[in-house]
Amino acid sequence: MAIERKHLLYFLTTESQPSPFDINMAYDAGFHAVIPYGSVNEESAVLLVQDIIFSRGPKGAKFSALFIGGNDIESAERIRQAAAKSMFPPFQVSMMIDPKGSYTTAVALVAKAEKALGGLCGKQVAIPGGTGPVGIVASMLCVKLGAEVIIGSRQLSGVQQLAERLSAQTGGSVKGAAMATDEDKISHLRGADVILTTGKAGIQMISEGVLKALPSGKLVADVNAVPPTGIFNLAPNDDMKEVVPGIKGIGALAVGVLKYDVEIEMLETIRTSEKFTVLDQNQALEIAQRRLSIGGSRA
Missing domain, CATH: 3.40.50.10280 (Methylene-tetrahydromethanopterin dehydrogenase, N-terminal domain)
Incomplete structure (x- = not known):
């Protein structure tokens, strides 16, 4: 039998x-x-x-x-x-x-951004609050795809050590920056092509003031579906919606479907x-x- x-x-x-x-x-x-x-x-x-x-x-x-x-x-x-x-x-x-x-979430986040921009090679990607598992994996994937990465955290010493470790592991460019205040964020995000927020659920990483202070043409994407979402005016289901004039965003559920x-x-x-x-x-x-x-x- x-x-x-x-x-x-x-x-x-x-x-x-x-x-x-x-x-x-x-x-x-x-x-x-x-x-x-x-x-x-x-x-x-x-x-x-x-x-x-x-x-x-x-x-x-x-x-x-x-x-x-x-x-x-x-x-x-x-x-x-x-x-x-x-x-x-x-x-x-x-x-x-x-x-x-973290692997599948980071992959979905990065792949959606890559698709939206037609590639990440030569782009600068900023990841505020990127010291957690999703942010770390996302940064490594972005480097693999040819991007330069800046990881933000409230504490500079810890994020600099993380960035040095990731640079050594990937052979690419990963930098750490203090992003404790809106002024810090504006300073470091101004030159980024892509902003990926991977902070804790229910915490807004990018405020209205930060978004409106940035040059147009940027892409933002978020993995937090718990109110308030990680980026001002970006709803979880949004997929390439203009969150403020000139800046489009991808919400957490749009990322989550792919994940x-x-x-x-x-x-x-x-x-x-x-x-x-x-x-x-x-x-x-x-x-x-x-x-x-x-x-x-x-x-």
């Missing part, structure tokens, strides 16, 4: 409570069951992965997959590396990494792949770019 294999997703996160957001997404992508594990570290990840790969045998490996999440990008990446090292042919299961949704489609495709890929596959922000960017280029996304 043939065994009916179920598609199982093992959700490993550094957080004590696995995110319901990602669990819901996985079910929407067609997994029969999602098994979450919280407070995972490198050592426990190795033990979990060994049980996952050996329990279903070589033929059953393609019916299991891993999702690695958590609030800390570096910790999640170490778990990804530990999991990959624990596997070997034919005992390998496909996996993806998206810590706290959802990208994450769903990544989950579907690791569920259905016949061979060992690992997906991260780089593959996510390729998916987003393809969807926007062919109109295959609802975004």
